[in-house]
Amino acid sequence: MGIMNDTFEVAKGIYWVGVIDWNLRDFHGYATPKGGTYNAYLIIDEKITLIDTVKAEFAPEMIEKIRRIVNPSKIDHVICNHVEMDHSSGLPAIMELAKGAKLFCTKRGKAGLDEHYESGGCGNWDFEMVDTGYELDIGSRTLMFIETPMLHWPDSMHTYLKDDHILFSNDAFGQHLATSVRFEDEVECGAIEDAAIYYANILLPFGSKVLKYADKIAELGLEFDMIAPSHGVIWRKDPMRVVDAYVKWAKGETVPKVLVIYDTMWNSTEIMAKEIVEGISEGGAEAKLFHLRKNDWSMLLRELMSSPVIAVGSPTMHSTMFFTISGFLTYLKGLRPKGKGAVAFGSFGWGGGAVKHVEEMMVSAGLEIIEPGLQVKYRPYEADLKECRELGVRLAELALERSE
Template sequence: MGPKDENLEIAKGIYWVGVVDWNLRDFHGYATPKGGTYNAYLIVDEKITLIDTVKAEFAPEMIERIRRIVNPSKIDYVISNHVEMDHSSGLPAIMELAKDAKVFCTKHGKTGLNEHYGAGGCRNWDFEVVDTGYELDIGSRTLMFIETPMLHWPDSMQTYLKGDKILFSNDAFGQHLATSVRFEDEVEGGAIEDAAIYYANILMPFGSKVLKYAEKIADLGLEFDMIAPAHGVIWREDPSCIVEAYLRWAKREVIPKVLVIYDTMWNSTEIMAKEILEGVREGGVEAKLFHLRKNDWSMMLKELMFSPVIALGSPTMHGTMFFTVSGFLTYLKGLRPKDKSAVAFGSYGWGGGAVKGVEEMLKSSGFDITEPGLQVKYRPYEDDLKACRDLGIRLAELALNKAN
């Protein structure tokens, strides 16, 4: 890739100067099998402006990209849309070069940056605290800031380039996707599915905030010709498609589908899971089967986002649920899925405990438990298999009712 591509001009005088992390496979527990990017954007105007930075380990690569366009010491303004370290930990390296640059961020952003980098000289930076509607003249262009608290940190904000109608959206509308192209319309098959996985694992708990954000954008009368997130590719051909998708996801729209999720020790719980799956299929509804040690939880969460009903199965081990089931439920609880129904199932030997524990954790995560859990001793026989299949049929009916 030559210098022209590495310093991609996304609009006249506006450059992508981020980095591609081809080997990223885990983002604080969220699996990223396609890698990722940390996007930063440089606007060359009377006031040279950098929007966001990258992870500290990639700061030299970002700085080299900037250097091919302008001397980094000439940067006048740095916009910090978000304190999280994948966006801000490259900031000290930039400020070491651009010593006179002013840093623009929210009130919470200033507090967070000081707490993270104060010992490294952050307290000597020239901060300008901004809020929604604050406008910054950089010469021939004007930036406007939009506070987006809890999308997905208290300090989060976005930067809107008036006239060009470009939204630098930070974590909203992003994807974890490493690619040599920079625009969504250049990605084979598009990036909506990757955006859905990203939303399910990062922004699902904040659906109400997404809806309030949409109201704020409408009140401000903003239109987008391009949406440039901090992760993944840029939306330019039809930016409204990702905005509309976010609204659907935030409204928790679902389809008739049942997920059967389980782990197993000696296959009894797996036999039950497959019979429940067959019952769902017999009931005329799509079903998907996920073994917790053979499927990635992050990808499963995208399926869960569109599924109104799950069946979760566990064998009993040491008087409680299997450790992977417990871990998955802990992961699930943090994402706070809403309007979901569930049933627990499982097997045990000389003593039970798993099904009750699964039910309790599902309830504490906000799931509606549709009926008492189904459990078998040692292994399922003919009557047990029929009970599993009948359960699947009932879950299919429930999924149809919830999706209509």
């Protein structure tokens, strides 16, 4: 097994010099219960090349790993695939040591680095701006750059080591996963599910860009023996598996499944949710029930990717929806899932409002309202429960139709 050490060699002359963040539990609102990594890669050739850096607080650890291989001052090239701070905020520290290094990034990458790090010495860095097809000879090997705008920032690019067929893919194909092994095939049960959770919470809005990228790598005739992302583990056993999975997720392929997502105050909305689930099962589709204060939103998004239909239930509070429902739908709005049918349901006391506001937020999140909202006053009685079950049956039928 490839147990992590301070000079881990990914392939001959190519070293992982990243760091493991065992205690990472939140990545700008996306839950990361398994921790994470910030990966950087050092290539030893005639021109010593560092691909990406790490989050600033971990820069000393990265630099110490590099020192055990080569004096950082001898680095000739630094490649910045992406400006986001978890990959670039270690740049000032490494550029201070590698004063003669040339820094390679896209045109938009330079603009972003100028904005972030001018006061950190960025104005003195030796930039080389690149685009798709630009090749860099580092001695016995050649690197090629591929622009990947909006996967997931405008500046993003990938670096392809032509001779070894290794793709350094930055945020694409990553996972938030802290582990002492560096290869995906060494992870118990693999990492494809972690990659799916990552995709659902980071790349879901960019499906059309993913498909264009897949076309581009086919057009360029690229072959991958490894895909080395900037988070998580490296894909080396049939690495096209994760590319194929991205294409599947980008196309929005679904199965006959309905998510029932809700919160409740005095159990009326919960009773409705459970009856809807019963109806979905009767209708022949799979049902998944999620209480928003008892389930993590980030994991829920993985289920949403493969579900063509969702039902969202809320009690009325202060004439509007419950705050957790509002928060979840706001989160969903940012991810803009496509091709999802939706229905709202809920309960109220002396005055309604929740169902109407849920429907409005659903529409703003790009969901299609497929059934009129269902609401009950105070608590559901037998006639209400019957309506809930019947709604569930109809949702199952719609899920079956949409997954054909």
